[in-house]
Amino acid sequence: QQQVKQSPQSLIVQKGGISIINCAYENTAFDYFPWYQQFPGKGPALLIAIRPDVSEKKEGRFTISFNKSAKQFSLHIMDSQPGDSATYFCAAADSFKAAGNKLTFGGGTRVLVKP
Amino acid sequence: DAGVTQSPTHLIKTRGQQVTLRCSPKSGHDTVSWYQQALGQGPQFIFQYYEEEERQRGNFPDRFSGHQFPNYSSELNVNALLLGDSALYLCASSFRDRAGGYTFGSGTRLTVV
Numbered sequence: 001q002q003q004v005k006q007s008p009q010s011l012i013v014q015k016g017g018i019s020i021i022n023c024a025y026e027n028t029a030f031d032y033f034p035w036y037q038q039f040p041g042k043g044p045a046l047l048i049a050i051r052p053d054v055s056e057k058k059e060g061r062f063t064i065s066f067n068k069s070a071k072q073f074s075l076h077i078m079d080s081q082p083g084d085s086a087t088y089f090c091a092a093a094d095s096f097k098a099a100g101n102k103l104t105f106g107g108g109t110r111v112l113v114k115p
Numbered sequence: 116d117a118g119v120t121q122s123p124t125h126l127i128k129t130r131g132q133q134v135t136l137r138c139s140p141k142s143g144h145d146t147v148s149w150y151q152q153a154l155g156q157g158p159q160f161i162f163q164y165y166e167e168e169e170r171q172r173g174n175f176p177d178r179f180s181g182h183q184f185p186n187y188s189s190e191l192n193v194n195a196l197l198l199g200d201s202a203l204y205l206c207a208s209s210f211r212d213r214a215g216g217y218t219f220g221s222g223t224r225l226t227v228v
Binding site: 004101 | 119148150155156157158159160163171173205207217218219220221222
């Protein structure tokens with residue numbers, strides 16, 4: 001059962017443009033929503049994370065928007081750079097679960113930033 | 116500061132064989148989680164170890180087993196390998212069994228032929 005759905009699967013953006021990736025979740029117990037960046041041959045690295053008590057969080061060129069009622073959240077990459085070319089994963093977790101807090105990942109979005 | 120260390124980086128095995136993958140957590144971390152990442156897909160949770168016990172398990176068969184040692188390092192064992200077990204196996208460490216603060220290793224690429 002895929003509990004976190006991510007779209008699009010891939011996107012191409014020009015240097016300086018905005019990349020937007022969307023995710024939707026089903027489990028209302030989820031209360032922690034991180035985004036990970038993964039380069040080929042490497043493990044995922046935490047980019048930015050949000051909890052449902054805020055609707056937006058910004059760190060540098062990366063912004064998460066969160067809509068609790070719609071059970072959706074998105075990542076915006078502003079002023080996209082060629083070095084941002086990577087695969088991005090959204091994830092979700094129930095951080096108050098008694099034990100064993102696993103991350104449930106979306107399917108990933110491959111982003112290519114053209115110079 | 117050493118991050119999460121996984122070994123080996125690559126491995127080729129034959130169907131039916133057994134394999135052991137190893138993980139050393141980031142300094143200060145005491146919880147290890149294992150994920151399987153098939154090509155072109157998101158990581159799938161296998162299980163998590165905290166205080167040398169399996170705390171939670173994903174939808175994986177009993178062929179997948181693990182262990183955590185007193186120094187917090189961990190092993191993932193897979194028996195009776197299938198072609199479908201070919202994937203990148205990721206180890207992630209964290210402090211306590213919390214989802215926040217995960218640090219992933221670079222993974223072990225397992226190919227089953």
